[in-house]
Amino acid sequence: MALGSCACFGGVNQLKNRFENLDWVKRQVYGKHPIDTAPVKALEEVVNVDLRIYGCPIKKEEVEKIVLHIALGKSVVIPKYPVCMECKANENICLFDIGELCLGPVTRAGCDSWCPSNNAGCWGCRGPAEDANVKHMKEIMKEKGFSEKSIIERLDCFGGFAHFPELKKKGKRK
Numbered sequence: 618m619a620l621g622s623c624a625c626f627g628g629v630n631q632l633k634n635r636f637e638n639l640d641w642v643k644r645q646v647y648g649k650h651p652i653d654t655a656p657v658k659a660l661e662e663v664v665n666v667d668l669r670i671y672g673c674p675i676k677k678e679e680v681e682k683i684v685l686h687i688a689l690g691k692s693v694v695i696p697k698y699p700v701c702m703e704c705k706a707n708e709n710i711c712l713f714d715i716g717e718l719c720l721g722p723v724t725r726a727g728c729d730s731w732c733p734s735n736n737a738g739c740w741g742c743r744g745p746a747e748d749a750n751v752k753h754m755k756e757i758m759k760e761k762g763f764s765e766k767s768i769i770e771r772l773d774c775f776g777g778f779a780h781f782p783e784l785k786k787k788g789k790r791k
């Protein structure tokens with residue numbers, strides 16, 4: 618079982634994989650006292666994974682429900698739809714309308730729109746929703762005045778969108 622974004626797709630730790638030179642990364646992070654480090658892998662790259670529980674952090678209520686369903690022998694259902702669905706159900710004002718970037722349209726729901734419900738844009742910690750249209754979302758964000766850099770930085774953060782062409786073509790940094 619992959620528990621949390623780091624186990625599911627590397628989480629914030631996978632940001633170092635974007636750099637060719639891990640020695641440079643170690644110096645930036647640890648200064649004169651570097652420690653050994655290796656590229657980050659998702660759990661499923663090492664062992665078979667039967668279940669992914671997304672989130673950074675994971676949502677307590679979702680984990681409780683999953684454990685209960687497993688104990689009762691019921692199937693576990695992880696939402697495939699995006700955070701926007703929960704956000705609308707919670708009757709939030711869309712943050713786009715007040716100039717805040719938000720990855721809700723492409724991110725997997727299940728957190729009950731935690732960040733937008735607290736006036737913060739989604740950073741995509743639960744990874745992509747099924748059929749997430751990142752290309753189209755980027756176009757809309759650009760129309761709304763957000764820079765390519767700010768969009769990519771946000772998509773990059775937790776690693777869930779790493780396989781999308783919009784991020785892949787960016788390539789490695791120095």
Ligand code: SF4
Nearest residue numbers: 701704711712719721
């Ligand atoms: S605030 Fe974010 S999650 Fe909520 S409706 Fe707008 S884009 Fe979707």
Ligand code: SF4
Nearest residue numbers: 728732739740741742
């Ligand atoms: S709103 Fe986005 S970043 Fe916030 S907890 Fe939910 S999926 Fe994660």
